[in-house]
Amino acid sequence: MNVFSNEWKVWWRLLRPHTLTASFVPVCIGTALALPHPNFRFSFFLMMLLASMLIQCATNMFNEYYDYQRGLDTKDSVGIGGAIVRDGIAPHTVYRIAIACLSVAFLLGLYISSQTSWWIIGIGLLCMMVAYLYSGGPYPISATPFGEIAAGLCLGVVVILIAYYIQTGVINLLSVLISIPTAILIGAILMANNIRDLEEDTLHGRRTLAILLGRSKAITFLAGMFVLALIWIAVLSFSGATSFWPLLAFIGLHKAITAIKKFRNAASRQAEIEAMIATAQMNTIFGLALSLGLLFQYCFS
Numbered sequence: 001m002n003v004f005s006n007e008w009k010v011w012w013r014l015l016r017p018h019t020l021t022a023s024f025v026p027v028c029i030g031t032a033l034a035l036p037h038p039n040f041r042f043s044f045f046l047m048m049l050l051a052s053m054l055i056q057c058a059t060n061m062f063n064e065y066y067d068y069q070r071g072l073d074t075k076d077s078v079g080i081g082g083a084i085v086r087d088g089i090a091p092h093t094v095y096r097i098a099i100a101c102l103s104v105a106f107l108l109g110l111y112i113s114s115q116t117s118w119w120i121i122g123i124g125l126l127c128m129m130v131a132y133l134y135s136g137g138p139y140p141i142s143a144t145p146f147g148e149i150a151a152g153l154c155l156g157v158v159v160i161l162i163a164y165y166i167q168t169g170v171i172n173l174l175s176v177l178i179s180i181p182t183a184i185l186i187g188a189i190l191m192a193n194n195i196r197d198l199e200e201d202t203l204h205g206r207r208t209l210a211i212l213l214g215r216s217k218a219i220t221f222l223a224g225m226f227v228l229a230l231i232w233i234a235v236l237s238f239s240g241a242t243s244f245w246p247l248l249a250f251i252g253l254h255k256a257i258t259a260i261k262k263f264r265n266a267a268s269r270q271a272e273i274e275a276m277i278a279t280a281q282m283n284t285i286f287g288l289a290l291s292l293g294l295l296f297q298y299c300f301s
Contacts, residue, residue, distance in 0.1 A: 014094065016060045018254065018280045022155045022186045023056035024049055029182055030163025032294035033175055037168045044112060044166045051108040051124070052159055054101040059131040061098035063142065065091055066135040070204070080112045102128050104216030116166045118171040143206040147194070148187035156183025159203060181229035181249075182290075187284040188225040192279035195219060195263060219263045226256035226282065233290065245300070246293035252285035 027049045034040060068084045068091055084091050105128065106121075113121040121150035130150055134141045141150050160179040161171055194201065194210035195218050202211055210218040233249050236242045255278050 011018055011098055014061060014064060014089075015057050017255075018188060018277050019060060020053060020056055021050040021280050021284040021287070022151065023159070024188075025283060025291075026156055026159035026179070027052050027163045027184055028291040029127055029178060029287055029294070030160035030166065030175070032291040032298075033160075034164045034167035035295060035298045039169075040167050046114075047108045047112055048163050048166060051105040051112075052155075054105040054108075055128060055131050056155070058098040058101040058105070058128075059134055061094050061256070062132055063135040065095045065098065066140065102131070112166055116169070118164065119174070120162060123158060127158060130154050143201075143208065145207060145209040145212055148190045148209055151190050152183035152187035156180075156186045175213075177236060177241065178290075178294075181232040182283075182287055184225050184229045185286055186231070187278050188222055188229075189276075189283055191218065191222050191225065192259065192263075192276040195222065196269075196276050219260065222263070222279070223256075223260045226253075226260070230256075230285065242294075243297040245296040246290050248289040248293040249286045250294075251289050252282045255279075255282035 027045070030043045031048070055285055064084060084094060106124070109121050109124040113119075113124075129153075130141070134147070134150065141147050157176070157179040160182060161175055164175045165171055191210060194208040195215065198208075198210050198215055198218070213221055220254075230250060230253065233246055237244050237247050259275045259278035259282060262271050262278060266272045266275065
């Protein structure tokens with residue numbers, strides 16, 4: 001029993017569960033926004049949710065595989081899944097499972113497209129390509145200053161708009177505006193990760209945004225991302241674009257404050273990991289509270 005339990009823990013760490021918020025939160029937001037539509041289909045929500053999470057899992061596995069191949073991960077590396085360097089799982093096994101995840105996501109997208117629009121599968125394939133190129137290829141996106149933008153656009157804007165479109169058949173201005181703060185916070189998860197890894201990434205010649213800004217400015221930039229996301233929701237509410245219910249997203253503010261404080265006062269790698277986790281938790285709380293606010297807006301309007 002202990003062996004079985006340990007094996008599952010290895011695979012669970014490989015998925016990097018604290019990052020999965022970037023895949024399920026946008027689907028929840030896009031779906032909540034689409035709830036008033038008369039042809040809403042819960043099955044589309046479930047398929048979209050699974051496909052999005054599978055793409056995120058594949059991205060994490062590609063990251064594990066290629067970081068190992070490039071010598072970025074060692075047994076002493078902090079904050080990684082460690083399935084290859086610590087737990088002895090064969091690299092090709094990790095790679096093949098990542099491909100399997102993308103394959104299942106593709107089949108789900110194919111079905112959704114057949115029921116809605118064939119544009120969906122094309123956009124989905126672009127997102128899968130970004131998932132691979134984030135860590136794979138000769139010039140991985142994760143080693144450039146564009147990682148936060150790529151993640152925010154694909155997992156934030158695109159996923160929310162697809163989740164909304166497959167239920168309603170349209171893209172409106174509000175769905176685009178609602179997607180922006182989520183994209184910012186997904187980018188913040190990557191920024192927090194890159195702040196944590198700043199020294200190691202510098203040694204390996206990577207040029208992330210955190211490296212270009214320097215640690216102190218990168219933390220300030222991260223704080224600015226939190227502030228901008230919250231202000232964006234406030235403007236939507238007070239301008240009348242939404243009701244005041246989406247302001248529930250502000251309950252995630254304490255996690256943002258925790259993340260910045262821990263980064264500013266970090267005396268150890270563990271403190272930086274806690275700051276990164278707090279950033280992911282901010283995205284989770286913000287996104288789920290925003291989804292709940294959109295649901296209340298629909299129920300009590």
